Amino acid sequence: METLLQVNDLTMNFGGLRAIDHVSLEVRSGEIVALIGPNGAGKTTFFNCITGLYRPSAGEIRVFPPGQKEIRIDGFKPNRVTAIGMARTFQNIRLFSAMTVIENVMIGRHCRTSTNILGAILRGPRTRRQELETIDKSYALLEKVGLTRYANELARNLPYGAQRRLEIARALATDPFLLLLDEPAAGMNPRETKELDDLIVQIRDRDGLAILLIEHDMKLVMNISDRIVVMEYGKRIAEGTPDAIRNDPKVIEAYLGDETDA
Amino acid sequence: MLPGHRSIKTALRTALWFMFLTLPFMVVRVNTLKGEVEWRWQNMLWVGLAVFLLAIVWDIALSNRHKRSDRKPSASQTLSRLSQRVFHDKTVYLPIIAGVFCLALLFPWLFNTYQVNIMVLALMFVVLGLGLNITVGLAGLLDLGYIAFFAVGAYTYALLNTKFGVGFWFSLPIGGIVGATFGILLGFPILRLRGDYLAIVTLGFGSIAKIVFENWEEVFNGAKGIAGIGRPGLFNIEMSLEATTTYIYYLMVALVMFAAFMTNRLKESRIGRAWLALREDEIACVTMGIDMARTKLSAYAFGAFWAGLVGVIFAARNTYINPNSFTFMESALVLSVVVLGGMGSIVGVMIAAMVLILLPEYLRAVAEYRMLVFGAVMVLMMIFRPQGLVSNVHRYYRKHSETDAAQKG
Structure with missing residues (x-):
């Protein structure tokens, strides 16, 4: 298994507050890695650093796109990170709510197509072919997440669980090799969580993507992850297989509190 | 529907407020020729009456609107549906475009230079x-x-x-x-x-x-x-x-x-x-x-x-x-x-x-x-109608294979 993402000693300060303190993490191809920890541990900040929304204060982020040389991406703009092949979803759903479902997915194809203003106006054969490809690929993705029947509805009219799945479809549309999911199961009922569980495993097994996810639903995390990394107060406190993490005294303390406190 | 006690009181207050606000330019007029000030009090009366009636109509319209949004699709939603249909149905929009185009072409021959x-x-x-x-x-x-x-x-x-x-x-x-x-x-x-x-x-x-x-x-x-x-x-x-x-x-x-x-x-x-x-x-x-x-x-x-x-x-x-x-x-x-x-x-x-x-x-x-x-x-x-007269129409995207089938069939 080759490494896809390697984060070394990532640190992020907001003024005097250190949100992430020398966190290292590695994701290898075909892996599902979960990042867990109590609220405020810095998980989402970590995601924002990797995807270029924040510029990390220190540390380095390297990616190894399959079949390409390694690239150091810390300090890259988010759109460049996406173009390299890392796509993400958001904890608080960020869909283009006044656009239709299919349009949302088509936006994901933006960085894989190249029509410019002139091409769009003239609408030549190349532009038309690209457009048809975009539509077809988007439909295929909607089918994968089970939203085909909503294709031409406005995204904001979708039920909550469907919105979460649409975000995953939109991220997949950018042709990533690594998918970052920020609490994909938040607010879902057990049945929806089960469906999501299947979807994530399917994305890994069939499409061969590696997945890094932040999640609070322990059942989901323990079910699907190959490795788990635990964060608390911006620090990495543990890493290991689900079984090892379940029995790690430090993790139990972080989640349940010190026994002497209680 | 009759206006309630409360809405009459609100309307009265609005009317008084408008009478006061419009006083400088509706009532007072300086006649520069004669060098004197004209007081047109009857204008104030008209303003008060008009605002009072409008305020009551306004109140009724608003309360109707709230009621309607609970039950059936409102007029504005019907309008949105209508516009969706107009823009997606070729047999509807092509004649309209042709008509507007003809009118635009004939316009200079039908009206004078000023128009x-x-x-x-x-x-x-x-x-x-x-x-x-x-x-x-x-x-x-x-x-x-x-x-x-x-x-x-x-x-x-x-x-x-x-x-x-x-x-x-x-x-x-x-x-x-x-x-x-x-x-x-x-x-x-x-x-x-x-x-x-x-x-x-x-x-x-x-x-x-x-x-x-x-x-x-x-x-x-x-x-x-x-x-x-x-x-x-x-x-x-x-x-x-x-x-x-x-x-x-x-x-x-x-x-x-x-x-x-x-x-x-x-x-x-x-x-x-x-x-x-x-x-x-x-x-x-x-x-x-x-x-x-x-x-x-x-x-x-x-x-x-x-x-x-x-x-x-x-x-x-x-x-x-x-x-x-x-x-x-x-x-x-x-x-x-x-x-x-x-x-x-x-x-x-x-x-x-x-x-x-x-x-x-x-x-x-x-x-x-x-x-x-x-x-x-x-x-x-x-x-x-905060979304404007005609709300933005989203294109209806079909699957490629479907479009092909439609063209062949």
Whole structure:
């Protein structure tokens, strides 16, 4: 298994507050890695650093796109990170709510197509072919997440669980090799969580993507992850297989509190 | 439904408040000839009565609206459905387009030069509206100084023509390109701004442009303006004033069609979708791999391009321009066109431009209260139909295989 993402000693300060303190993490191809920890541990900040929304204060982020040389991406703009092949979803759903479902997915194809203003106006054969490809690929993705029947509805009219799945479809549309999911199961009922569980495993097994996810639903995390990394107060406190993490005294303390406190 | 006790009390209070507010200009009049003050108390009575009745009607309308939104689809929803059907059914929209086109072609033969002239002005605002619709309606970037690009286009042609003798047709694309260039130049410093800050800065840009034109005497001839600008020519044929007006009219019709066509093509393309996404959510937009700077700048540039083009035509039609044609009022008017028409909606913007320019022209009888009516219409729109006259229509995307089957079958 080759490494896809390697984060070394990532640190992020907001003024005097250190949100992430020398966190290292590695994701290898075909892996599902979960990042867990109590609220405020810095998980989402970590995601924002990797995807270029924040510029990390220190540390380095390297990616190894399959079949390409390694690239150091810390300090890259988010759109460049996406173009390299890392796509993400958001904890608080960020869909283009006044656009239709299919349009949302088509936006994901933006960085894989190249029509410019002139091409769009003239609408030549190349532009038309690209457009048809975009539509077809988007439909295929909607089918994968089970939203085909909503294709031409406005995204904001979708039920909550469907919105979460649409975000995953939109991220997949950018042709990533690594998918970052920020609490994909938040607010879902057990049945929806089960469906999501299947979807994530399917994305890994069939499409061969590696997945890094932040999640609070322990059942989901323990079910699907190959490795788990635990964060608390911006620090990495543990890493290991689900079984090892379940029995790690430090993790139990972080989640349940010190026994002497209680 | 009868108005309740409470709504009568509110209406009474509103009426009193309006009577007080309108006192200075409805009641008091200084007669400069006789040198005395006239007190027209009966006006106050009329204002009070009118406001009282309107307030009660208003209250009933609002409460009906609340009730309706609970039960069945409201009138505005029905209108949205209707517009969806009109825009998606070829048998409906093709005859309408053909009809409007024929009317547009016959217009100069049916009406006199005065009407044609007003129509030319309205068509100019249609194109300006379509241009600003790209920046504000599609990409969601508020621009309160849009008229500056219009001025840039007008001055470009005025200077090229009076100083270097460059012809109209050659200047037309140059005007557009210069406008777009200024769009990009002004776009750079405001890439990171949003909301209120964007409003303030663009407002400033608009004012700065006007002040530069007003004070740079050597180049722009200051407040005196530039006169003797050449009318658009056609193979050196001598044309009467009337013929020129008709000529410009057809030119504007062509430009409107051209602008609508191009905007529509862009809207349903990769670029247009990126603009819409930018309007919806900037952060999600960049994480989906869209280059924010390029997308914003292209929206500013393309919007400004149309203003530049129309500016050239404006200068050629008037043969005289001065900075007073490019005030904040004009920027606000174009923005109203976009908001009233419906953000992002091409047809809506066209209708709104016609309404906002033609209505005041034909309402000259009540010229004094034009702005009052204008403001009232805008407030009413925001309350009852915030999405504009015609809401943005989303294209219906079919699967490729389905389209193939439909074409074969």
